[in-house]
Amino acid sequence: MKTCKDISSLLSDSMDRPLTKRERWAVRLHLLICRHCSRFQKHLHFLHKAAERYYPTENDKHPPS
């Protein structure tokens, strides 16, 4: 059985590479029963989105007056 620690690490990997079939199943199964890791997954996507916007938003902060 994979722990939350293992799954969180795979979830992080999934942001950087495609998971193998076996890994995908392990993750999917775990997420069905674990809301903590489900949240973690959402948070990873949020971090990705935030990081992508980080610079442009910094700049957009200075609207032409």
Add this chain to the structure above:
Amino acid sequence: MLGLPIENKIMDNNQLNNHRTILLRYALLQLHDEAVAEDAVQETLLAALQTGDSFRSESAVRTWLIGILKHKISDHYRAADRHYSLESSHEDEDPNEALEQLIFDGKGHWIGSPSAWKCPDHALEQDEFWRVFEWCQNNLSEQHARAFMLREMVGLETEEICQELAISHSACRVYLHRARLGLRECLEQRWFNAKRK
């Protein structure tokens, strides 16, 4: 835009702009000064445009450009007479090994389980959030922060990050994961679960 003749075989205008954005993110996070970062990027692109080298792929160009930029950045630090090393610490020596022990217990369960974040997208519209985001990034260990930045902001592939940081693939994976764990934890405490007026 740059007032340069860009009839160059290395890149067209569009590519130049893309590279410029990426280089600027990189420079900004290392130099923490917009004007200085702009200068370093400008110099990098000028240097790049003056050489006639050609490359097979976009990503080869980007790696090459980042290489030039790194020199510009270390020149800057050398000129400023500050200690700055682009050489990274040795393989797999992770300065922040303890992080996971704060987040998971011995059985691999979350210690403080992630909470549900309310309207996360709303945060992206708030200036205050970006200050927290920056603070949290600065709070990561430098190696973790760099790995995260290169991946999520600069958009390099893991392979390129390993090279850039001179670490193994598995270390790279661990750094990225720890950076995300740390950043997530920090944002949760400092923003999503923080009491604000």
